[in-house]
Amino acid sequence: MSLISIFCFLVCFFILLSCLRKDADIFSPGRIFGFIWSFSIGLTDMKFSRLQHEWPLFSWFVILLGVLSFLVGIFIIYSLNSNKKQFTVYQIRTLVRSQGISEQRLFAIIILLVFAYSFSFVIETIAFGGLPLFSAFPDRARSEFGLFGFHLFVSGMPAILILIAEYFLIVPEHRIQKTFLAILFVWIIGSYFFLLVRLNYITFLVIMFVIAYYTSRFIRFRNVLFAVGSIVALFAYLSSIREARYAEHFIYVISDMKFSETYASLAGPYMYIVMNLENFARVVEKLSQFTYGYYTFDFILALTGLKHSLANYFGLTDRIFLISSFNTYPFLLPYFRDFGFLGVVFCPMILGIVISSIYYWMKRTASLLPLVMYGCCLFVMFISFFVNVLTMLNFAFIFSLITVIHLFIIPKPSRITVQNLSRVKLQ
Numbered sequence: 001m002s003l004i005s006i007f008c009f010l011v012c013f014f015i016l017l018s019c020l021r022k023d024a025d026i027f028s029p030g031r032i033f034g035f036i037w038s039f040s041i042g043l044t045d046m047k048f049s050r051l052q053h054e055w056p057l058f059s060w061f062v063i064l065l066g067v068l069s070f071l072v073g074i075f076i077i078y079s080l081n082s083n084k085k086q087f088t089v090y091q092i093r094t095l096v097r098s099q100g101i102s103e104q105r106l107f108a109i110i111i112l113l114v115f116a117y118s119f120s121f122v123i124e125t126i127a128f129g130g131l132p133l134f135s136a137f138p139d140r141a142r143s144e145f146g147l148f149g150f151h152l153f154v155s156g157m158p159a160i161l162i163l164i165a166e167y168f169l170i171v172p173e174h175r176i177q178k179t180f181l182a183i184l185f186v187w188i189i190g191s192y193f194f195l196l197v198r199l200n201y202i203t204f205l206v207i208m209f210v211i212a213y214y215t216s217r218f219i220r221f222r223n224v225l226f227a228v229g230s231i232v233a234l235f236a237y238l239s240s241i242r243e244a245r246y247a248e249h250f251i252y253v254i255s256d257m258k259f260s261e262t263y264a265s266l267a268g269p270y271m272y273i274v275m276n277l278e279n280f281a282r283v284v285e286k287l288s289q290f291t292y293g294y295y296t297f298d299f300i301l302a303l304t305g306l307k308h309s310l311a312n313y314f315g316l317t318d319r320i321f322l323i324s325s326f327n328t329y330p331f332l333l334p335y336f337r338d339f340g341f342l343g344v345v346f347c348p349m350i351l352g353i354v355i356s357s358i359y360y361w362m363k364r365t366a367s368l369l370p371l372v373m374y375g376c377c378l379f380v381m382f383i384s385f386f387v388n389v390l391t392m393l394n395f396a397f398i399f400s401l402i403t404v405i406h407l408f409i410i411p412k413p414s415r416i417t418v419q420n421l422s423r424v425k426l427q
Contacts, residue, residue, distance in 0.1 A: 005042040005045045009039070032382065062284045106163065203395070207375040283336065359377070
């Protein structure tokens with residue numbers, strides 16, 4: 001193990017250790033982003049695959065500069081809020097639930113969104129003559145499935161599931177409505193499975209996990225341990241199936257791993273984490289032309305319909321300098337590809353400032369709106385080693401939809417402050 005890996009894993013350990021402090025917020029932006037990137041860099045530098053290469057100093061410099069720029073943005077807002085009164089996690093849980101929401105509006109919006117999702121789902125299925133799961137070439141069908149406009153409502157699946165879960169967490173009683181919403185929840189989860197898109201499931205799980213953490217006591221150590229144990233047991237069972245072992249062997253072979261095939265099951269998770277950074281390090285080393293905003297503002301170009309026209313006109317290719325079938329990059333790629341060195345300096349810093357500002361807005365007001373917005377921001381950080389979801393139209397739509405709906409269902413801004421907190425009975 002290299003000194004870089006040892007240092008990164010020590011950073012991860014101390015971040016975890018800091019979570020044991022009384023009133024520590026385990027989902028603070030510095031902890032989440034610091035842990036994700038320390039772990040990713042430490043794992044990558046172990047070089048367990050022959051597809052990996054030794055990074056030149058410039059690649060190291062650009063990657064570390066991007067990570068540090070983001071952390072500097074977080075630190076700037078932390079410094080501005082360090083002397084301001086803030087609610088603890090336990091206080092936020094009680095205050096958010098006590099503020100209430102418009103139950104009738106929330107229920108009506110959920111029904112409307114489910115109808116829009118179902119209608120769009122049927123239209124797309126008819127237009128493409130079937131679903132990707134049943135296609136002769138599922139991977140290609142998955143990427144081609146979707147009609148402009150209609151697919152936004154289908155890909156808005158995480159927003160619908162989040163609203164339904166919020167109804168269960170925040171709205172008391174109403175058993176009939178909750179039973180009906182549970183049926184709709186199962187329909188959305190089940191039908192979307194046929195599209196073979198995994199990222200939106202992760203989007204829902206991460207954002208909902210954050211919301212549940214700040215609104216209930218369900219997210220406790222023993223519950224997390226049970227959930228992680230169940231997931232590990234499920235993967236262990238799947239790995240015991242003969243077809244799964246063939247898949248493990250296939251990934252092990254194409255990844256050209258250095259360790260024994262006895263540990264072939266580790267090849268997939270390892271490669272999905274480290275090859276993103278490897279691909280970006282190669283781009284930094286070889287890129288000589290920049291695109292000046294095309295990839296950073298990809299979602300705007302997609303919304304206006306100019307994205308593919310511009311790509312064809314300028315001969316742009318999304319995935320460049322690849323030497324393997326692993327074709328994803330970390331969140332820094334759009335900024336570096338568009339603006340080079342300056343993009344890596346300023347764009348992550350601005351992003352860190354925005355995310356940290358939303359976090360401390362939530363900590364100062366204990367309001368539902370900044371809470372759900374921060375849930376989306378945390379997902380951006382959680383998946384930042386793998387992809388930049390901020391450039392995706394689907395995620396921009398989900399974030400905008402969640403934000404606008406919460407502006408509509410929250411009766412009025414909270415007037416509770418830390419000074420008059422004693423009037424509220426905390427759980």
